[in-house]
Amino acid sequence: MKTILVPVDFSTPSENALKTAANLAKKSRSKIIVLHVAEIDEPLMGTGQYYVNDQKMMFFMKLAQKKFAEFLNKEYLNKLHITDLIEVGTVEHGIANTVEKHPIDLIVMGSNGTNGSEEELIGSNTEKVVRNSEVPVLVIKDELKNLNIQKIVFASDFSLENLLSYQKAKRLAHDFNAELKLLYINTPGEKFKSTGEINIKIKAFFKDAETRYLPENVTIYNDYTIEKGVLNAAHETSADLIAMSTHGRKGLAHFFSGSIAEDVTNHSHIPVITFKIPDQ
Secondary structure, eight states, X not given: OOEEEEEOOSSHHHHHHHHHHHHHHHHXXXXXXXXXXXXXXXXXXXXSSBOXXXXXXXXXXXXXXXXXXXXXXXXXXXXXXXXXXXEESOHHHHHHHHHHHSOOOEEEEEOOOOOHHIIIIIOOHHHHHHHHOSSOEEEEOSOOSSOOOOEEEEEOOOOGGGHHHHHHHHHHHHHHTOEEEEEEEXXXXXXXXXXXXXXXXXXXXXXXXXXXXXXXXXXXXXXXXXXXXXXXXXXXXXXXXXXXXXXXXXXXXXXXXXXXXXXXHHHOSSOEEEEEOOOO
């Protein structure tokens, strides 16, 4: 890991993300790019990005630069390689532009989470990034005074499309010298599977992953929904980090089916890292 991107809006959650990124950067000797996107009302949005004239651009740039000077004047950032960037537009496009221009290995974002109609109809900026980012996204809710990752739970349905995400989670666990536990959530209804059926699926997954199957490293957890199962199992096993795949659903497919990774990210107080499954 060489470069970490931290989008900030100068709020407490974004500072929590910056502190976590600083901790990671010290351990991995990475650079940090801190990005602020000056957002404008959506009616002004053009083709994928906002249109602003030069006068407005200068105003937002100067305002952001002043805030950056205060926001980055922190002792925990001393001796770190920090680059601050400012974009004008949407957070989603600002991050996409930055990822396109720079070799970003990880995005670290803070989030308060959203609830009710706001969550269903609008969604947070963090949700949108989790949904669409090709780069792994680490979401932080609360301040982590010491990023001590000892146990990572990788939640999966053990389908073959999750192999790449599993390999990334495995490398992450190796980098942190952490224990990696795999988690399968069994829910009632049409998706319910017997223990025998689940074990057959898991063994096939490990065979394709060319990894030895160790039953003690896999937890089968029963709950009413996958989201609740992931959150409850992570809490009960004292996990320090939840790792998941995301499909990046969009439009009506996203509205009706939703994304389990987004829901877990939204409601978990344990840090969550997501890996987007490549488009087929």
